[in-house]
Amino acid sequence: MTAAEQQPLGYDVAAIADLKTYPDLLAHIESRLAAFECARSPHLQEFARGGYRNYERHGHSRTYVFMVPSAEHEVDVPAIFSVGQASLDFSKATASHRKRLMGNYSQEHTGGYLIAELARADGYSSRQLPGRVILEEAMAAIHQARRHVGGRFVLVDSQELVAERLYAPYGFRRLALCDPPRGMEQASFVTSVLVIKGEN
Amino acid sequence: MASATLGGVYVVSSEGADMLADWAESAAVDDKFDSHRADSARLSVLSNRVKSEPRTSKTR
Numbered sequence: 136m137t138a139a140e141q142q143p144l145g146y147d148v149a150a151i152a153d154l155k156t157y158p159d160l161l162a163h164i165e166s167r168l169a170a171f172e173c174a175r176s177p178h179l180q181e182f183a184r185g186g187y188r189n190y191e192r193h194g195h196s197r198t199y200v201f202m203v204p205s206a207e208h209e210v211d212v213p214a215i216f217s218v219g220q221a222s223l224d225f226s227k228a229t230a231s232h233r234k235r236l237m238g239n240y241s242q243e244h245t246g247g248y249l250i251a252e253l254a255r256a257d258g259y260s261s262r263q264l265p266g267r268v269i270l271e272e273a274m275a276a277i278h279q280a281r282r283h284v285g286g287r288f289v290l291v292d293s294q295e296l297v298a299e300r301l302y303a304p305y306g307f308r309r310l311a312l313c314d315p316p317r318g319m320e321q322a323s324f325v326t327s328v329l330v331i332k333g334e335n
Numbered sequence: 336m337a338s339a340t341l342g343g344v345y346v347v348s349s350e351g352a353d354m355l356a357d358w359a360e361s362a363a364v365d366d367k368f369d370s371h372r373a374d375s376a377r378l379s380v381l382s383n384r385v386k387s388e389p390r391t392s393k394t395r
Contacts, residue, residue, distance in 0.1 A: 146371055147377050222343075223344075224347060231356075232352040272368075328345075
């Protein structure tokens with residue numbers, strides 16, 4: 136590993152939607168996304184290479200890109216994440232549990248934020264860009280939305296190992312096993328949830 | 336590293352609700368992370384970096 140590969144990257148984050156007023160930059164970022172490599176997850180690679188467009192177009196989620204200066208590509212994309220919405224069904228919980236879960240409101244359903252995609256490109260190491268930093272940026276986007284519209288739960292589906300190493304140390308709790316995405320049927324996936332409290 | 340269904344409904348089992356209920360009353364997340372969200376000045380810098388055509392002066 137070279138010295139450069141051990142140094143944390145200086146990066147900028149932007150929502151793809153924010154790049155529309157910078158057409159040259161947007162075109163460049165789209166071309167870098169088209170070459171995004173993530174061998175660990177064919178699903179994430181497919182999403183980064185263009186799958187995000189439909190979700191963006193219809194407003195189902197917002198995809199964010201990390202951008203770094205690059206000698207080879209001028210600006211490269213070492214990571215992406217996508218955040219959107221999902222909902223939680225507490226109908227199987229007791230009334231008492233529902234009240235405690237919902238902060239004194241016994242509702243059976245509620246909305247939640249969803250970390251839909253989160254990936255680092257294969258060409259970058261965890262020393263250069265730790266998964267924790269990508270997660271922190273995803274949470275920063277969620278906190279920003281929460282300041283405007285509220286919200287209490289954050290959900291994420293991930294491979295079990297990633298849940299243990301990335302999401303649990305942040306504060307997520309494993310909820311249940313879940314179906315893996317298409318193309319990753321052999322992998323074990325779990326749903327994790329985070330409860331956000333406080334007024335900010 | 337993460338992949339989930341947008342707009343999906345997550346049915347929480349009674350055991351899951353039991354586990355979450357205690358925690359939900361005490362959970363708190365620190366959001367003091369210093370985001371590197373690019374402002375318009377940074378996006379302009381990055382945009383200038385990738386412009387393929389050099390800007391030509393209209394001054395003769």
